[in-house]
Amino acid sequence: MATPVIEAKNLSKLFPVKGGFFGRGAGVVRAVDDVSFSVMPGQTLGLVGESGCGKTTTAKLVLGLEEPTGGSMRFEGQDLQSMDAAGRRHYRKSVQAVFQDPFASLNPRMRVGAIIAEPLVTNEVLPATEVKKRILHLLELVGLPERAADLFPHEFSGGQRQRIAIARSLALSPRLVVLDEPVSALDVSIRAQILNLLRDLQAQLGLSYLFIAHDLAAVAHMSHTIAVMYLGKIAETGEAAALSQRPKHPYTQALFSAALPSHPDERREEIILPGEVPSPLRPPAGCRFHPRCPHVMPRCATEVPVLKPQESRLVSCHLFD
Amino acid sequence: MSPLLEVRKLGVHYVTARGTRVTKAVDEVSFTLEAGETLGIVGESGSGKTTLALSLLRLLPTAARIVGGEVRFEGEDLVAKPERDMRHIRGKRIAMILQDPMASLNPLFTVGDQVAEPLRVHERATRRNAWARAKELLRSVRIPAPEARVKEYPHQMSGGMRQRIVGAIGISCEPRLLIADEPTTSLDLTIQAQYLNLLRELQRAHGLALIFITHNLGIVAKMCDRVAVMYAGRMVESGPVKSIFDHPAHPYTRALLESIPRMGNPRQRLTAIDGQPPDLARLPAGCAFHPRCPDAIDRCRAEAPPESLVAVTHTARCWVAASHQTQRPGARADAVRP
Numbered sequence: 001m002a003t004p005v006i007e008a009k010n011l012s013k014l015f016p017v018k019g020g021f022f023g024r025g026a027g028v029v030r031a032v033d034d035v036s037f038s039v040m041p042g043q044t045l046g047l048v049g050e051s052g053c054g055k056t057t058t059a060k061l062v063l064g065l066e067e068p069t070g071g072s073m074r075f076e077g078q079d080l081q082s083m084d085a086a087g088r089r090h091y092r093k094s095v096q097a098v099f100q101d102p103f104a105s106l107n108p109r110m111r112v113g114a115i116i117a118e119p120l121v122t123n124e125v126l127p128a129t130e131v132k133k134r135i136l137h138l139l140e141l142v143g144l145p146e147r148a149a150d151l152f153p154h155e156f157s158g159g160q161r162q163r164i165a166i167a168r169s170l171a172l173s174p175r176l177v178v179l180d181e182p183v184s185a186l187d188v189s190i191r192a193q194i195l196n197l198l199r200d201l202q203a204q205l206g207l208s209y210l211f212i213a214h215d216l217a218a219v220a221h222m223s224h225t226i227a228v229m230y231l232g233k234i235a236e237t238g239e240a241a242a243l244s245q246r247p248k249h250p251y252t253q254a255l256f257s258a259a260l261p262s263h264p265d266e267r268r269e270e271i272i273l274p275g276e277v278p279s280p281l282r283p284p285a286g287c288r289f290h291p292r293c294p295h296v297m298p299r300c301a302t303e304v305p306v307l308k309p310q311e312s313r314l315v316s317c318h319l320f321d
Numbered sequence: 322m323s324p325l326l327e328v329r330k331l332g333v334h335y336v337t338a339r340g341t342r343v344t345k346a347v348d349e350v351s352f353t354l355e356a357g358e359t360l361g362i363v364g365e366s367g368s369g370k371t372t373l374a375l376s377l378l379r380l381l382p383t384a385a386r387i388v389g390g391e392v393r394f395e396g397e398d399l400v401a402k403p404e405r406d407m408r409h410i411r412g413k414r415i416a417m418i419l420q421d422p423m424a425s426l427n428p429l430f431t432v433g434d435q436v437a438e439p440l441r442v443h444e445r446a447t448r449r450n451a452w453a454r455a456k457e458l459l460r461s462v463r464i465p466a467p468e469a470r471v472k473e474y475p476h477q478m479s480g481g482m483r484q485r486i487v488g489a490i491g492i493s494c495e496p497r498l499l500i501a502d503e504p505t506t507s508l509d510l511t512i513q514a515q516y517l518n519l520l521r522e523l524q525r526a527h528g529l530a531l532i533f534i535t536h537n538l539g540i541v542a543k544m545c546d547r548v549a550v551m552y553a554g555r556m557v558e559s560g561p562v563k564s565i566f567d568h569p570a571h572p573y574t575r576a577l578l579e580s581i582p583r584m585g586n587p588r589q590r591l592t593a594i595d596g597q598p599p600d601l602a603r604l605p606a607g608c609a610f611h612p613r614c615p616d617a618i619d620r621c622r623a624e625a626p627p628e629s630l631v632a633v634t635h636t637a638r639c640w641v642a643a644s645h646q647t648q649r650p651g652a653r654a655d656a657v658r659p
Contacts, residue, residue: 050509157597187365187598188536189573192580192591199590214510217539221582221591244584258514260539262583264562272518273511276479 003077004038005176005208006062006095011035011071013057017281029280031057033232034071036307039176039225042202044209046223046240048216048255050277053229055212059178062210063097064088076175093123096169100181102161106153112139112164113149119171138167141204142197159190163197170201176208184214195222216259220244228252231280231288238313248315251289287318295319323396325497325530326354326377331390331400333369333376338384344601346372346385348554351628354547356497359524359531361541361562363577364551365598370534373551374500377532378415379407395497413443416491420503422483426475432459432486433471439493458489461526462519481512485519492523499524502534517544538581542566547634550574553599553609556628560635570637570645572614608639616641 013032032054039045047055060066061073064080073080075091083091096119099105106115113135120131135149142163153161162182169177179198183191195218201207213219219226220240227237228251236249247253254271261268273292278284284291290300300318307314308321333347346369354360364370375381377392379399392399394415399407411417419425426435436458437451446454452471459467462485475483484504491499501520505513521544524531533544541548541562549559550571558571569575579592596613599605605612611621620640628636629643637643 050511159597188538189365189577189580189594190597192582192593193595195582196591196593215582216510217582217584220584221589254511256584258510259584260537261542262539262581262585263566264542266542270514270518272515276481276512277509 002041004074005041005076006210007038007074007077008058008061009036009072009074011058011061011073012069013054013061013066014069027281030232030283031280032061032068035229035232035234036071037227037234037237039208039210041175041208042206043224044202044211044222046219046226047210047212047229048214048219048226049229050255052231052277052280054232054280055229056180058229059097059180059210059212062176063095063178064092089123093119093172094175095178096172096174096176097178097180098162098165098169098182101185102153102158102165103185105165106161108153110152111149112144112151112153112156115153115164116149116167116171119168123172134171138170141170141201142167157190158186159193162186162194166194166197166201170205173205174207176210178210178212180212181214182211183218191218198222216244216256217262228255231277231283233288234307234314234316235289236313236315236317237307242312248310248313248320249289249317250293250295250319254294287316323393324353325356325358325395327391327393328352328377329391329393331373331376331392332388333372333381334386334388335384336386342602345554345604346601347376349390350551350554350556351390352549352556352559354498354530354532356530357524357528358547359533359545361533361535361545361548362551363535363538363541363548365536367553367598367601368551369554369601370551371502374417374502374532374534377500378411378417379404380411380417409443412439412490412496413494414496415498415500416494416496418484418487418491418499418501418504420506422480422487422507423475425487426483428475431472431474432478436471436486436489436493439490443494454493455489458493459486461492461523462486462489463515464489481508481516484508484516488516488519488523492527492529495527496529498530498532500532500534503536504533505540506537520544538577550577553604554601555609555625555638557610557639558635558637560632564632564635568632568635570631570635570642571610571639572616572641573610574637576613576615 011032012034015029015031017027017029049055061068116135116138117131120126136146139148144163183194211222223240226240226243228235230251236252244256247256254273257268257271275292286302287300287305290296297318305316305318307316310320329351331347331350335344335346350373362370376387387400433452433455436455440446440451440454456467456471459470464470464482505516508516533540545562548562548565549556552573558574569578576594580594594613599609607623608621608626611617626638626640628638631637631642
């Protein structure tokens with residue numbers, strides 16, 4: 001079996017909350033709590049969950065923008081913690097990101113050519129002609145005309161800006177691109193263009209993606225594997241088609257039943273969860289989902305479930321013990 | 322019986338201060354809505370859907386003018402009404418829910434005050450009665466412990482709760498029509514499901530007519546009886562939801578439906594729509610969609626297509642769709658408005 005591009009083992013990130021506002025007892029937010037996953041070469045891992053579930057923190061850990069509190073990450077088999085400075089540099093070049101809002105992620109004072117070349121200029125020593133050649137190649141990859149290099153971001157529409165952001169993320173020939181809600185800021189008619197482009201680039205360049213999105217159908221469409229997070233933990237993870245069509249964990253079931261239908265005749269069983277996601281400052285004891293779970297049992301309130309194999313996937317729920 | 326709401330050839334233009342530039346945000350839009358019915362108005366940003374919603378309540382910004390047409394609500398033309406009379410309609414007979422609940426709630430007043438306000442203004446309820454009603458309304462929108470929550474402020478609530486409070490304000494005077502402009506975009510999926518269910522229950526309980534303004538065809542598929550598709554200020558297609566999802570007549574509607582990822586067939590290639598939505602200030606001649614349209618013929622570049630019936634109560638503004646209709650004999654015979 002191939003070595004995963006990225007492999008996280010028991011990854012945790014705790015944020016201490018300073019005392020004062022909530023009284024003396026300064027707490028910790030367990031934003032990511034004992035999470036393990038891997039992304040295979042040329043494949044996409046979709047990360048879904050509601051606000052506060054820890055998916056953005058997970059993305060930041062992968063990007064090296066946050067240091068994990070616990071656990072380990074391996075990049076192409078090598079442990080990140082034991083890497084030397086050169087190894088870390090190589091890692092940071094190999095993992096790039098595309099963010100949600102292309103109106104915020106591009107510097108309005110820089111020309112598109114300079115934006116795309118910036119990662120090259122800061123990370124590599126290249127003659128100007130070579131940089132120019134690479135810019136044109138990158139523009140071609142994302143389907144923008146050559147003259148785009150001399151224009152400013154405001155001269156482009158949202159979809160084209162997202163293409164610019166994608167070109168920049170590809171400048172250093174990364175192995176993994178973190179896509180954090182890459183289409184949710186775009187117009188509906190433009191989304192398919194960008195999703196198709198991302199799929200084409202993956203096939204062409206053998207990229208791996210960590211795809212984070214609210215739109216479950218888009219995640220199911222883009223991903224090979226899906227991991228569902230709830231309050232910092234993975235509730236269920238497995239092959240995308242199986243998981244999205246036959247979810248097992250009660251939370252995954254509720255989440256996918258809440259996804260909007262693509263046709264008026266499509267009637268699925270609706271599971272309306274009571275209440276809201278609790279504060280990660282005071283997560284419920286036992287299974288974190290138990291206060292909202294329709295299948296709650298007495299042991300759920302006390303025992304923390306662990307991820308266990310269940311029909312080609314991993315589910316963290318006492319129902320399957 | 323006349324419909325609850327009948328909009329005829331409504332036009333709304335944005336005009337610059339010197340009147341030199343005119344943007345047709347809403348252009349000759351017509352539709353009807355029956356009591357208790359749900360209409361979805363779909364479109365991308367800049368398609369004029371929000372301007373249309375605001376013009377129904379005459380809440381347009383100063384640069385916008387209603388340049389023509391009628392908005393008949395319960396038989397009265399709202400366009401011709403004096404502003405004073407509109408105040409008795411807004412919030413009482415037609416209510417509106419906006420996208421961002423934090424922006425529509427006043428941070429300085431308690432939730433109870435804000436839910437009670439329309440009752441105090443429109444029904445001249447006493448403070449005590451209005452507060453008692455406010456508690457009931459909070460309970461009806463599933464706010465836990467309404468007795469305590471009425472005295473709290475918006476910042477003490479979660480996003481889903483705030484949006485439910487805006488919903489409670491909306492239904493407080495038992496309106497006939499509720500306009501919801503992207504009501505769930507800021508909510509998480511499971512909270513969105515809760516909220517849509519709640520709206521449906523409120524609709525059943527009060528016989529409300531609903532207008533959903535959204536860019537999300539999923540919401541339309543789930544909630545609506547009829548749908549109207551807006552593109553560049555025009556209603557390019559409208560009809561019963563099922564008819565439009567099964568037999569979209571306009572190439573734009575068809576492309577939109579095909580461009581959306583579906584849960585059932587993962588990893589199948591999506592059909593993308595080339596180009597991008599037009600700038601309303603510089604609309605192409607003829608049909609505004611023709612530069613992006615795969616089926617465009619010469620006529621599309623020269624003349625704007627009129628509304629034509631393509632099936633029962635299903636209309637489209639498209640030369641190609643209209644010509645398909647006339648080629649099929651008998652198709653027009655049943656294509657009559659009820």
